[in-house]
Amino acid sequence: MAEFKMNVPVVQKDPLITVDVDPANPLPPGRYRFQLVVIDDANNESAATVLDVIIADTQLPTAVLDMVNADKAIVAPNVAAGSAFFLSGARSSDVAPGKVKAYRFTLIEGPV
Structure with a gap:
């Protein structure tokens, strides 16, 4: 412990x-x-x-963002320059009986 x-x-x-x-x-x-x-x-x-x-929050929905491959398997978030990639919010959830109805993806910061 x-x-x-x-x-x-x-x-x-x-x-x-x-x-x-x-x-x-x-x-x-x-x-x-x-x-x-x-x-x-x-x-x-x-x-x-x-x-x-x-x-996870016990009242509000919880957003989970992953990088996935074409088969939707979670992968490390490393991408070769010039390559496309997939982002997924599929593991996001809401407290039952609620359901997630929309996913808002936003690029919020550039290279650091």
């Missing part, structure tokens, strides 16, 4: 970790990115891998 703070690593020997949430101060709805680096017995560090976790 661990309480995560932004940009503060939690190091342990067990590969499974519980992300504890304070009921008085829960994570607000949105997308959170977690990172994992593993260290071997020779102290070599792996490249980092990341996982996006979506905390």
